[in-house]
Amino acid sequence: MPYLLKSEPDKYSFDDLLRDKETVWDGIKNNQALITLRNMKKGEDCVIYHSNEGKAAVGLAKVVSVELAPPVPPSKMTTPIVKIKAVKRLKCEKTLDEIRNAGVFQGSIMFRQFRLSVVPLTQEQFDWLVHG
DNA sequence: GCCAACGTTGGC
DNA sequence: GCCAACGTTGGC
Numbered sequence A: 001m002p003y004l005l006k007s008e009p010d011k012y013s014f015d016d017l018l019r020d021k022e023t024v025w026d027g028i029k030n031n032q033a034l035i036t037l038r039n040m041k042k043g044e045d046c047v048i049y050h051s052n053e054g055k056a057a058v059g060l061a062k063v064v065s066v067e068l069a070p071p072v073p074p075s076k077m078t079t080p081i082v083k084i085k086a087v088k089r090l091k092c093e094k095t096l097d098e099i100r101n102a103g104v105f106q107g108s109i110m111f112r113q114f115r116l117s118v119v120p121l122t123q124e125q126f127d128w129l130v131h132g
Numbered sequence B, C: 001g002c003c004a005a006c007g008t009t010g011g012c
Helices: A014-020 A031-038 A096-101 A123-131
Strands: A003-007 A022-024 A045-050 A056-069 A079-095 A118-120
Touching (some): A014 A022, A014 A056, A014 A079, A031 A056, A031 A079, A045 A079, A079 A096
Parallel strands (some): A003 A045
Antiparallel strands (some): A003 A118, A045 A056
């Protein structure tokens, strides 16, 4: 399953990821987002979205590895350590407005709970972001 | 277990 | 920088 990962570009942008080649996607606190991270599998596709500044889907990445570290108390759930690598910049960036107006995103979890920083995408949504 | 207060996220 | 929408926390 593909995913959309949100990032504030002034903290960590897709350019930073291109420079680093790969990175550990940490700093996620929201429980729903953590559940999604735990379910990620090596080789799955991710779209990087820039929130705040930019507000557009800008790049492609791939899951390199998912490690489930022991829980950090008081949490009883394992701590997902997801490593991703940069693939390429999107040929055609998709702005928030374009995403919101796209048919494939109607009723999507992304806009029902827009604060979620890690969102599963349908294959159709992923294809639209990359090729649409 | 309820609910008010507080924190976080992200659009504007 | 402000605020709306939620999620989380803590007192009761």
